[in-house]
Amino acid sequence: MVTTHFVHPVPVTSLTGRSHLPPHQRGLTSARDHSAKVSTMARSPDHIIGRTTVRDALDSAVVALTAAGVDCPRLDAELLLGAATGLTRGQIVSEPRRALEPQAARAFADLARRRREREPVAYILGSKGFRTIELKVDPRVLIPRPETELVVEAALGLPLEARVVDVGTGSGAIALALKAERPDLRVTGTDDSPTALAVARANALLLGLEVELLEGDLLAPVEGPIDAVLANPPYVASIERERLAPEITRYEPAEALFAGRDGLAVYRRLAPAAFRAGARLVALEVGQGQADAVADLLREAGYANTIADPDLAGIERVVRAW
Numbered sequence: 001m002v003t004t005h006f007v008h009p010v011p012v013t014s015l016t017g018r019s020h021l022p023p024h025q026r027g028l029t030s031a032r033d034h035s036a037k038v039s040t041m042a043r044s045p046d047h048i049i050g051r052t053t054v055r056d057a058l059d060s061a062v063v064a065l066t067a068a069g070v071d072c073p074r075l076d077a078e079l080l081l082g083a084a085t086g087l088t089r090g091q092i093v094s095e096p097r098r099a100l101e102p103q104a105a106r107a108f109a110d111l112a113r114r115r116r117e118r119e120p121v122a123y124i125l126g127s128k129g130f131r132t133i134e135l136k137v138d139p140r141v142l143i144p145r146p147e148t149e150l151v152v153e154a155a156l157g158l159p160l161e162a163r164v165v166d167v168g169t170g171s172g173a174i175a176l177a178l179k180a181e182r183p184d185l186r187v188t189g190t191d192d193s194p195t196a197l198a199v200a201r202a203n204a205l206l207l208g209l210e211v212e213l214l215e216g217d218l219l220a221p222v223e224g225p226i227d228a229v230l231a232n233p234p235y236v237a238s239i240e241r242e243r244l245a246p247e248i249t250r251y252e253p254a255e256a257l258f259a260g261r262d263g264l265a266v267y268r269r270l271a272p273a274a275f276r277a278g279a280r281l282v283a284l285e286v287g288q289g290q291a292d293a294v295a296d297l298l299r300e301a302g303y304a305n306t307i308a309d310p311d312l313a314g315i316e317r318v319v320r321a322w
Contacts, residue, residue: 052105055096057081061112068116071245076121077112083125084108118246131177135203140195142256144173147285147311148232150318152177154283154309155228160184162227165279167218167270168192170256172200172211174230179209188212190221193255218266219273229274232285237263263287267294271301271321282321291316 058077065073078092084107085100100108114124122128122143128135130144131152137143151174155164161184166175169189179187189211191197197213204211214221219229236257241249248257259265267284271294274282282303286294295306303321311317 051099051102053096054081054087054092054098054100057100057105057108058092058096061108064112064116068118070115070118076115079121080111080115080124081108084111118250120247120251123251128171130173131181133177133180133207135171135173135176136199136206137171138199139251140193140253141171141199142232142252144171147315147317148173149177150309150311151230151232151283151285152181154318154320155185155230155281156182158182158185158228158281161186163225164188164228164230165190165219165222165226165277167229167231168233168256168266169200169213170196170232172203172213174232175200175211175213176203176207176209178230179211180207186212188214188222190214190216190219192217193253196253196256218270219277222277226274226277226279228281228283229270229277229279230283231266231270233266233270234259235263235266235285235287235290237261237287263290264293264297267297271297271303275302280322284319285317286319288315291319294319295321 058074058081061077061080062073065076070076078089081087081092082089085104087095087098091098111124115121120143122137123139126136126138128137128144131149135144155178158164163186164175164178166172166178166187166189169175169191170193172189175187175189178185189197189200191200191213192215194215197215200211200213204213216222219226234255234257236244236259238258238261240263241258259267267286270284271282282298284294284298286308291308295308298306298319298321306319306321308316309318309320
C-alpha cells in the first residue's frame with residue numbers, strides 16, 4: 001500500500017527574515033503589520049505629537065506677563081501652572097519636557113490671561129498664606145501682606161487670656177493668625193463691611209478657630225473691657241491713587257485702602273477710641289512715612305509710650321503704644 005502525505009503550505013522565511021509568501025498575500029500582511037504599528041504608536045505617550053510641554057507653556061506665559069508689566073512673571077506663571085495642573089513647583093522646575101493634557105493647558109492659558117489683565121494672583125487662586133494659616137480671599141477683602149504679620153507679632157507677648165480686638169478685620173488675617181498662635185487669647189474682629197465679615201467667618205470655619213466677629217465701626221460693636229487693639233486700617237492717601245499698581249486700584253476694595261487726603265483719617269478716630277476702651281496695648285500698621293504722625297496721635301489720645309517697628313525693608317511699619 002502506498003501512503004500519501006498531505007503537506008500544509010506554510011510561509012518560508014529566508015535567512016534575511018523576508019517572507020516568501022505568494023505575491024497576492026504579501027500585500028495583505030504588510031498592510032496588517034503597518035496598521036498594528038500605527039495603533040501601537042497611537043497608544044504610546046512617547047509618540048504624542050503637538051502636545052504643549054511645561055517649558056513651552058511657561059515660556060509663553062512669562063513673555064506675555066512681562067509685556068503686561070507684571071513684577072514677578074516667572075513666579076506667577078509657575079504658581080498658576082501649578083494650580084491648573086496640580087503639579088508642585090518642584091515638578092514644574094525639574095520636569096520641563098513634561099507634556100500637559102489639553103484641558104490643563106487650556107486652564108493655564110485662562111489663568112495666565114487673567115494675570116495678564118493684572119488681576120492679583122491671590123484672587124485668581126482664591127487663597128493667600130499668612131503666618132501659619134492659609135486664608136480664602138476674593139475682591140471683597142484686602143489681600144493680606146507680609147508686613148501685616150508684624151501686627152500679630154506685637155501681640156504674642158500679651159498676658160494669658162487677654163482680650164484683643166482686631167479692628168477692620170477684613171479676611172480675618174490678624175485675628176485668626178493670632179488665635180492660631182495664642183489659643184488662650186479672647187480674640188474679636190470687627191468690620192463695618194458685611195461682605196468682608198462673610199469672608200472672615202468662612203475662614204474661621206475652615207480653620208476651626210473660635211474668633212468673635214462683629215459688624216460695626218471701629219470699636220463700637222465691642223462691649224466690656226479690652227486689653228489690646230490691633231489694626232491694619234486704610235492708610236493710603238487719596239492723592240496717591242494714581243501711583244498704585246493696577247492690581248490694587250482695579251481689584252482690591254477701595255474702602256480698605258484709602259483714608260482721606262493724608263491717609264490718617266482712621267487713625268484720628270481709632271487712637272482716642274482705643275484709649276477710652278482701656279486698651280493697654282495698641283499696635284497699628286502704618287504707611288511709609290506715617291509712623292511719626294500716628295505716634296503723635298496716640299500720645300495725644302493719652303498713651304505715654306510709643307515705638308515704631310521696621311519691616312524687612314527697614315520701613316517703620318507698625319506703631320505700638322502703651
